[in-house]
Amino acid sequence: QKEVEQNSGPLSVPEGAIASLNCTYSDRGSQSFFWYRQYSGKSPELIMFIYSNGDKEDGRFTAQLNKASQYVSLLIRDSQPSDSATYLCAATTGGFKTIFGAGTRLFVKA
Amino acid sequence: EAGVTQSPTHLIKTRGQQATLRCSPISGHTSVYWYQQALGLGLQFLLWYDEGEERNRGNFPPRFSGRQFPNYSSELNVNALELEDSALYLCASSFAYEQYFGPGTRLTVT
Numbered sequence: 001q002k003e004v005e006q007n008s009g010p011l012s013v014p015e016g017a018i019a020s021l022n023c024t025y026s027d028r029g030s031q032s033f034f035w036y037r038q039y040s041g042k043s044p045e046l047i048m049f050i051y052s053n054g055d056k057e058d059g060r061f062t063a064q065l066n067k068a069s070q071y072v073s074l075l076i077r078d079s080q081p082s083d084s085a086t087y088l089c090a091a092t093t094g095g096f097k098t099i100f101g102a103g104t105r106l107f108v109k110a
Numbered sequence: 111e112a113g114v115t116q117s118p119t120h121l122i123k124t125r126g127q128q129a130t131l132r133c134s135p136i137s138g139h140t141s142v143y144w145y146q147q148a149l150g151l152g153l154q155f156l157l158w159y160d161e162g163e164e165r166n167r168g169n170f171p172p173r174f175s176g177r178q179f180p181n182y183s184s185e186l187n188v189n190a191l192e193l194e195d196s197a198l199y200l201c202a203s204s205f206a207y208e209q210y211f212g213p214g215t216r217l218t219v220t
Contacts (some may be wrong), residue, residue: 032207043200043211044153088153092207097166098143102152 004091006101014109019076021087021104026070029094033065035074036088038103044088048074079108112137114203114212122218123191131186131215135203141165142184143209144176148197156199159184191219 003026013019021035032051036044050056050063050072062075072091076083086103093099115134123129135142144156155168159178173189182203188195196219202209 034208036211043198043214046208046210049208090209096207097155097158098207098209099155100145100153 004089004099004101006087006089006104008102009105010107011104012107012109013079015079015081017079017108019079019083019106019108021074021076021089021106023072023074023089023101024070025072025089025091025099027091027093027099028067028070030070030091031094032092033063033072034090034092034098035061035063035072036090036100037083038086038088040085076106079106081108081110084108114201114210116199116201116212116215118215119213120216120218122220125191125193125219127191129188129191129195129217131188131199131201131217132183133186133201133203133212134183135201136205136210139203139205139210140182141204142178142182143202143204144184144186145200145202146170146197147200147214148194153200157186188217193219195219 005024035048037047038044048063050065056063060077064073086105088103089101117132141160143158145153158166162178176186178184198214200214202211
């Protein structure tokens with residue numbers, strides 16, 4: 001069964017630090033990868049997507065993809081208390097089905 | 111540009127009744143996805159519609175069904191409601207691979 005795995009956390013970092021969120025996927029045919037942020041009681045919000053090996057930066061966010069290791073990560077620089085949320089990793093398989101991980105809870109301490 | 115909209119926001123039903131949830135995608139998006147998120151749990155894929163056709167279905171019983179209309183809006187129907195159907199039901203739309211979520215419908219079954 002194709003899976004996307006994340007550490008459930010919570011991951012706790014102090015304000016201003018770098019938060020590092022990790023994700024592994026089982027389907028080698030996966031081509032597209034996404035990070036969503038979900039605040040409690042709200043719907044997921046797309047914050048990053050990455051298709052190619054390497055890094056992709058957008059503001060304080062950097063997504064990293066290593067297809068050989070089947071590993072995706074999200075770095076949040078200068079973490080703020082408002083970044084406290086659950087972060088969902090998702091991968092689109094070769095059959096165009098998107099599989100979501102269970103999410104990592106991030107807590108940024110002021 | 112208007113985002114994905116869902117109605118109703120909240121829905122309270124009694125066990126055994128039927129529930130109908132509605133979703134309007136972002137203009138230009140042809141795919142609609144439905145997910146169930148029980149309290150404190152991850153996203154569970156329900157259904158994927160594209161161009162009016164059901165493209166994929168998650169591991170849910172047949173009493174979960176839906177359809178997509180010519181204007182790409184979609185409806186999710188849940189028959190013979192059970193207590194464990196209480197959850198946040200999320201609709202997402204996409205044109206390519208990135209999915210954008212609506213605010214969700216919170217269904218409570220009593």
